[in-house]
Amino acid sequence: MKQAIAIDRLRLKFPGSDGLLFRDLSLSIAEGEKVLLLGPSGCGKSTLLQVMAGIIPHSIDVPMKAERLERPKRWGYVFQDPDAQFCMPYADEEIAFALENRSVPRHEMPVRIRALLDQVGLEIAPHTDIHTLSGGMKQRLALASVLALEPDILFLDEPTALLDEEGTKAVWQTVKQVGRGKTVVIVEHKIDHVLDFVDRIVLFGRDGRIVADGEAKAVFSDYKDVIAAEGIWYPGVWDDYDRTARRRKHHKGEKLLRLARFRGFRGREAKIYVPEATVHAGEWIAVTGKNGAGKSTLLHALMQLIRTDGEYMLLGADIKRQHPLYRHIAFVFQNPEWQFVTHSVREELAYSLRLEGRPEAEIEETITRLLREFDLVEQQDQHPYQLSVGQKRRLSVAASIVAGQRLFLLDEPTFGQDAKNTFALLEMLEAHREQGAAIMMVTHDEQIVRRFATRRWVIEDGALVRDEQLDIREPVLAEGGAGR
């Protein structure tokens, strides 16, 4: 079979790092093959993908050399961040940008743009503001503008890492359709949807060497332990988790929060309405609903970040009298970086405690405990920005809950996290819940709702429309054969 990509003895080193990222790496990909590159974060999969496309060294200058390097002429590359791959404000203009680069005559453009949007299943008017699209739609638009280049080969660099379940599904469905007859090379951490599409898996080790390379199903079953240990989302990961999970304790504690005819405003408009609700200690409430329904707004209203009216009692007193609120409620945002206010992990944890003027000895003790609990001991003197994605997330949660708050508000805290980090985070939260905290968490992940939540709030069009108690599902033990 003809080769689409051939790399022989590639050596590559990032300036400033100690060793070589790749030492004599050889890999070739045949035309029409669908290949998945798997491996721990930092092993160089994305870098390799950029070398294959020629982004390295053409756009990003990294010292490298190879004995032989054959690259495709016509290729398309979809990146991870939906907000960082467009240069134009409207969907049609973005696709047109790719067409312009190829000097496609102007009169052909509108027809081609419509066809490309249809091809990726985007039923939007071509002149739609990209800012109003959901993450999944943005990634499909990225795919459409890449298809405008008429590529023979598609490079996909974790295109769904920052998407919710629904967006992830839609993107992979589209890739399956448009990828027919093309060579497709994928880097991805969430492989549930990819596994039945690829025919070959290349598994990398921590040192950037190829551990396994072969037929997808075979590699997946032979190396499942390695894949699981790297925190990759694979089919059945939750079932495996259930086998190790411990039994959970449940008890409903005292009343923490009471809402009645509660409204939250953005500007002059009421954006969220809660007719009536009570939250007790020891509850885990999953806040679910479509994109833009008002889930985050509800959390913002509860944290009093926006103007509210109606009844809102916290710990038996009116919310206005519970100032400052951060002593009672911990809030965790989607992007951990926004919340960091100091220059080291240690300082970050100490910040809220110092603010309250607690004695230094007590602060020291709390920090030491939290560093251990959240597995950040080795990183304690690093700058928060230098941490890995998972570590940043753990730190932002640890720093938020340090003051012993009773109510946790979390806005999709598992977003963009790998399986290992997600499980670790959920278990930490669970431990706090068992000690009498109440958790209110926006999530799209049904698996989490089913396993951890004791109650579900459904938000629709800016209102709490359903409040249901969930059956507490005990972890199924090994012989139980948990189904998904």
Add this chain to the structure above:
Amino acid sequence: MKWEVRCRETWLHETNPSLKLIVLVVLFFAVLFIHNPNVLINVSLALFVLFCFGTGYPANVLFWLFLPFFLVFVSTASSMMMFGEGTTTWVRWGLIHITAESFWRGVHIGFRALALGLLGLIFSLTTRPVPLFYSLMQQLKLKPKYAYSFLAAVRLLPIMLEEFQTIRYALTVRGVPNKGGLSKVKRYAIPLLSQSIRRAQRIAVAMEAKQFSGSGGRTFYYEIGFGKYDIWLVALFAALMFAAYYVGVHYPYISISDVR
């Protein structure tokens, strides 16, 4: 977040952005060389009328946009009036010394600032970034490299605005006191800049990955040409300047024809 104000498209939106830019730059320099306050007052009034009725924005938006320029008008005019030099004293009170010369010079400078501000407002309110840069590439041969970089940057602005809001929330949540000049700037600037720089770098790579070379041949999705409104534009501004000059010279409000 809602940050964009919807407006009605007027004929000024339809004009060629490059031509509009040139016309307004020419006017900009013309205003600098008007020394007759009567003429300048007429020009400012005419521009004000155009600003109110030609840009297509609702009155409340126009009011808030105009307010800072009005304050500039008041402050430049008053400081010139009170501290300028002159021989015909009207009021002397400590440091403040108002003379006939300084008074009219102040009025003149105030109107000049106002006229320049209005020119800028009229241009920016009736020009969308995408047609502007397409026109600059087509009519004024701006390199695509610069044009698309600017457009990409324009796209980042609303994202940054949203992030700014979130960081404000995040800091409130952490109990960060809402004071402290430099440290406060740092708290906002570092996360905002670190995100934006990384995003800009990624966008640049993504643009090159779409075979954007920054030079060489390309076609254009929008062909920006000239139309009847462009003739209107030139004719209107020519007539406006002429009328302002004629009325200012022959029917003056004040008897001073040169403030120098």
